[in-house]
Amino acid sequence: MGRKKREQKKLARQQNNAGGKYVPPVNAASGDKKVPGSATKSDSYKNARVQWTAREIDDVTGAGDGRRWDLNASETMELLKFLDELTGKTWGECENETANGHKRHHDHAITDLTPVAQDRLRQLDENEERIFRFRLKGKCRLWGFRSGDLFRVLWYDPEHTVYPVNKRHT
Template sequence: MGKRGNNKKPVNKYEPKAVKSPKILKSPDSLADKLFRWRVGWADLDGYWGWNKITHEQLFRDVITKLHNFESMTWGEIFVKTKKHHHPVEVSKLLKEAQNRLLELEKDDWSELYSIKIGGTLRIWGMKDGQYFQVLWWDPKHEICPSKLKHT
């Protein structure tokens, strides 16, 4: 058995910090932690990249499936972690024809559009409106803002 009258007390080797500070500062208004939502109210139906150019099969199999899968993800997971495939693009970097179409649609007050890769060269384009991705264009040939290949 132990000895009686032992008055030993445990001693901390290190003193814990009294104040904790966050490792990453995030704005409470940041979309990074908010779930991705999408709408089609601004979809261009008639232009060169209009949604009248897509087949029903491709619309449901590829586009709606992709957007539906994104609904369980945050904006940060989609546009930060996978920014190689899905990313914002300044309107000034789009084809002149795309910029002109924005004027026709009276959507020329936006400084950037968002590109979402569906697969291969298939892209959809839209605008971030609060928590919502407002679907705008169907770009099956990756023409609206072609990639510049490195070392060419």
């Protein structure tokens, strides 16, 4: 196809899409692989405020492994206050919070979890590779999946049993 014919096709395409559908290609500078002004897909959520949903809570009643939803009044108030504070922060702020030199909130590979938790995720037909956890206080964790800026609450883990850690020097 000759140069003139290509230019005619391009002009026709632009005219046919005059309603705003056509987006001309961006000529990136040599060596620059990113489109100017666009965030990478993996980091685009970091400036967004945290949102959460309880639609996917897993009823683990009787699981016997520490995950539970039979919260007492104090635990319920603590969880609701935490979730309220969470919605005032961005994901970047949450991921940068530290306690004793460690990240307070972060994700884990599914394979890092206990076999019981991994089995439960298979039963739920979750095809995620990573799961996110928030540290409420002490041992208490809130587990779920991050989808963009949305945290999908899954488990309340007051005893840190989903991903147990052996204390050092004990």
